[in-house]
Amino acid sequence: MSTREYDLVVIGAGPVGENVADRAVQGGLSVAIVESELVGGECSYWACMPSKALLRAGSALRAARDVGGAAQAVTGQVDVAATLKRRDAIVHEWNDASQVEWLQSAGIDLVRGHGRLSGERQVTVTDADGRATVLVARHAVAVSTGTAALLPDIPGLRDARPWTSREATGVRDVPASLAILGGGVVGSEMATLFASFGTAVTVIARSGLLGGVEAFAGEAVKQALTDAGADVRTGVEVESVERIASGDVVLSLSDGSEVRAAELLVATGRVPRSQDLGVDAVGLEPGAWLDVDDTLRVRGFDWLYAVGDVNHRVLLTHQGKYQARAAGDVIAARALGRAVDEAPWGAHVATADHSAVPQVVFTDPEVAAVGHTEASARAAGIGIRVLDYDLSWVAGASTHADHYRGQARAIVDEERRVLIGATFVGPDVAELLHAATIAIVGEVPIDRLWHAVPSYPTLSEVWLRWLEAWGR
Template structure:
């Protein structure tokens, strides 16, 4: 059997794997990408891109209805068929031709099929026709296979053939009703989406919505969903699932009540796609998360790296791409015998996923957060001050919507006088987030932030209001 040799093998052709491969090629390494589905991965075809493409029309409609003058022009309801067609355009009808063309232009080879580690620095790829291709890496192998939906161990749940996030974002026909298990980002966004489609939606979230964010964020999304007609049930969990004679799913809850829906979406967490990639070759348990250092190298295996969801550091596309760029640079440097700058501020290491992870949740209202919450800062032992501001009182917000509601929170480290966390809730707040991220990552002193003057009238003026609420130190 012929063995094809490369400097680097990347298993997984999503945006994270693409970034690893691209940086490695730029560093002078020959690189091959192994992909069993579509080049571009989960984000491009089943997650970030299609979900946001479908969420935007309803958000635009809500925004227009909350501005006098524009509201009078809105005479119809959401065109669901057009929304799905828009989604199809964004995912190119699930065709990855353009992504493959990009790979070719970047000098990255592609082998389609399922890749498994079969020896040290060796990956065997099994194609759809059963044919095997053996790849050997001179320097490194990167695992970038992502994660899949977790299916909880609830009696009868597998038998009812529940939806995962892929089914929800790839929906062809909107069901008559939908039950959603889980109140995290996926559950909350999909509840927003399908409520916007005008169908009955029931959300079952034992610990409430968006746990892990500031409490006011989950409370605002819960209220908005209920105001839009969704049934949000908290403090209960599903004990049993079955389909009745009419085909509906019947969920029995821990309080004795029942929920009926045409379909049920499970959004209760993620598991790594590492169960069938040959981890036993390196003495690791199949199906496990991969523990890595800040250079993204798997601990204990000097030639194996793991980037993106599989290392469980931050299950977000932008953080995975950041890791991918760092890993590609590290692998290229080590392959060339160059020293790797592994200091916390070094160019070759990934540290932004420790305490400065930004995320926008595209619910109604939007939730944008980075860094610590009040609870996490307190748990970390930081001496912090919490500053809140009602976005209603920001002039730019009233320009955006006639009935704007929202809240901003800044978490300030009183010892260092720097921002360590920020959360914004409200329409269009996602565009506020990068300024907070820069302030946190750059450790910009609060005194310097007074000189970062926000433009007027924009929602960004909230930065001035937060600083005023915090108070400027008196001259010594």
């Protein structure tokens, strides 16, 4: 068993771990990063990148069909084989050589194998051949191991060999039919994707679609899926699952009905990858979320950090990378005795996790949201005014598509007269989101926004319509 020493040891070389390591190196520390799978992590190979690559073909085709002149040129359906080939190129055929080269160029040492905490400031890495290497951290260990798919405790489910998001985004043979358990982001996006492939899709979503955003967003996605031929069932639960002799999966539902499909995708949530992390060696519970303060340090420790999904603050790659920048910088500052800026919106804290989290759902239609919903703002006791506008009434909508349908909602704090939430639903609304994020983070006064003139004719003119509804 060999021993190596670094200032910082990072467990998990996904985009979050990479950013923690990079910022710490830039801050003057020596860093080792541990990875048991592919450098680049879930997002690069099994989540964000492949899913959006797969969804794009159907999105582009729908957009072309709604523009006179382009619609007449569309002569077929999504080419599934070509779409999968493009996905393969984007994930580099699940080869991480380019990511490894980047680590080397950034001055970060890669240690391949499964890393476990084995004591204070100590990580033991076991490689594929069973060889162990002990990494000793002079200053800190950062856990960036992310999450795995949750499989609910439903009789027969595990024996039915269901898909998780990994199998869905890595699909090679597209099934003729697919049942999807769960109506969150993954379930809704994968329903959109496989419907575009011509698969017969059935979604079982007990509480409806996209429960974390404004209700009108989930309803719009449900309607689009129904229009695309999907069967969306809400208000029912799966009571049992069986993989029958023919190879199909049969789901028995609480209303007495059954759903039969070639494959079953489970998209009911995520669990932290902390079960086999050795956290019990330092007094923490295996399989639990790692609770952190705003500098991403695990509470009760002065050397242990948890960054990204594993801390359960926000399960989004871009927010994890935001946390990573703060964590890498503060680890370096503390290690080298520099000043630490822990004030709200300071350089070393992840303040935006609490009030300005942006998210895009790449369904049909797209859903883009940041900050509060009406329900969350009222639950927080904030006096608000809700500004709604039909996006199809904006001049840019008529030039964008022949039958544009969309909706936008702004949530304004009446006392402070600032935007605290925004939701957009419609084709290509993702590109509207960052302006709203900036307005919320910057606490831009409504009166000042009158002087931020939207270009004409674009969808951004909705900002002017909101202001007109607010009044001066």
